[in-house]
Amino acid sequence: MEKAGVRNVIFFLFPSLVLLAFVFGVPLLNLIYYSLATWEGINPTLPLGPHNYIALAKDLQALESLIRTLIIGGVTIPVTVIISVVVAHFLYERVFGWQFYLVVFFIPVILPVVVIGVIFTRFYMPNGLLNHILRFIGFGRFATAWLSNLKTVLPSIIIAAIWWEVAFATILFYSRMMNVNPSLYEAARIDGATEGQLVYHVTLPQLRGVIQLYVVLATIYYLNQSFTYIFVMTHGGPGWATCTIDFFIYLNAFKYVRLGIASALSLLVSVVLVFIVHIYLSMSKGEEIQ
Numbered sequence: 001m002e003k004a005g006v007r008n009v010i011f012f013l014f015p016s017l018v019l020l021a022f023v024f025g026v027p028l029l030n031l032i033y034y035s036l037a038t039w040e041g042i043n044p045t046l047p048l049g050p051h052n053y054i055a056l057a058k059d060l061q062a063l064e065s066l067i068r069t070l071i072i073g074g075v076t077i078p079v080t081v082i083i084s085v086v087v088a089h090f091l092y093e094r095v096f097g098w099q100f101y102l103v104v105f106f107i108p109v110i111l112p113v114v115v116i117g118v119i120f121t122r123f124y125m126p127n128g129l130l131n132h133i134l135r136f137i138g139f140g141r142f143a144t145a146w147l148s149n150l151k152t153v154l155p156s157i158i159i160a161a162i163w164w165e166v167a168f169a170t171i172l173f174y175s176r177m178m179n180v181n182p183s184l185y186e187a188a189r190i191d192g193a194t195e196g197q198l199v200y201h202v203t204l205p206q207l208r209g210v211i212q213l214y215v216v217l218a219t220i221y222y223l224n225q226s227f228t229y230i231f232v233m234t235h236g237g238p239g240w241a242t243c244t245i246d247f248f249i250y251l252n253a254f255k256y257v258r259l260g261i262a263s264a265l266s267l268l269v270s271v272v273l274v275f276i277v278h279i280y281l282s283m284s285k286g287e288e289i290q
Helices: 003-035 051-058 060-092 098-110 113-124 129-136 153-177 182-190 195-206 208-224 227-233 245-255 259-283
Strands: none
Touching (some): 003 259, 051 259, 060 098, 060 153, 060 195, 098 153, 182 195, 195 208, 208 259, 227 245
């Protein structure tokens, strides 16, 4: 590009760049400043230093919150990918009633996460639908207060998250499969491939790029936005059993008024998310996601 063209591009982009720098740059600089200060909601106090980060390194609850977050994401994401790939494959194959199933799988996508949390909270109540079903089919001994039991509360939240994630991922994968050449499946069937072999050897490779994209988006979500499920369904309880990293930030900022600690932890999470996005961009470099 000629120098005159470069100058024109800079001239037209300059207002947008200034706006972006103001909208994102100023809060980021404030976050860095507050993470280095002692801030309890009135005025940040000096001197600046890494004391908030040192306190986090010694905080066992912060480590436990991170582990819970990794458990939720580490279980939810792989299970969601497996289920969604299989469902998208059979939707693409036009199984009987596929249009009805497509509508059913789309319904959770349009529901706010708050609504989903409320629905599953009612579902898991001691007198809720799940326990009624268990008693009706003769498994009443397994009925429990699912969100108050330390052994069942985390799996219960994971199941609720998977229910929504499968809907979103299925629509995403199915949209990608609309561009897959049907001759690939025809050739594989002529060679005697079973449905399982079709899923593994044809569908899965075709979805590789969009699966990578989904995994990155879901990882960002569970590190940064699983707060809604926790706040609506358990509020971090019972005890600390469901306190995730983002909910831990919320507690420090708005309940314990340790805003310096919350700022430091928010900055660390942001750095991790940038690193994850960088890895994804490096992996997908040169690949075209249609």
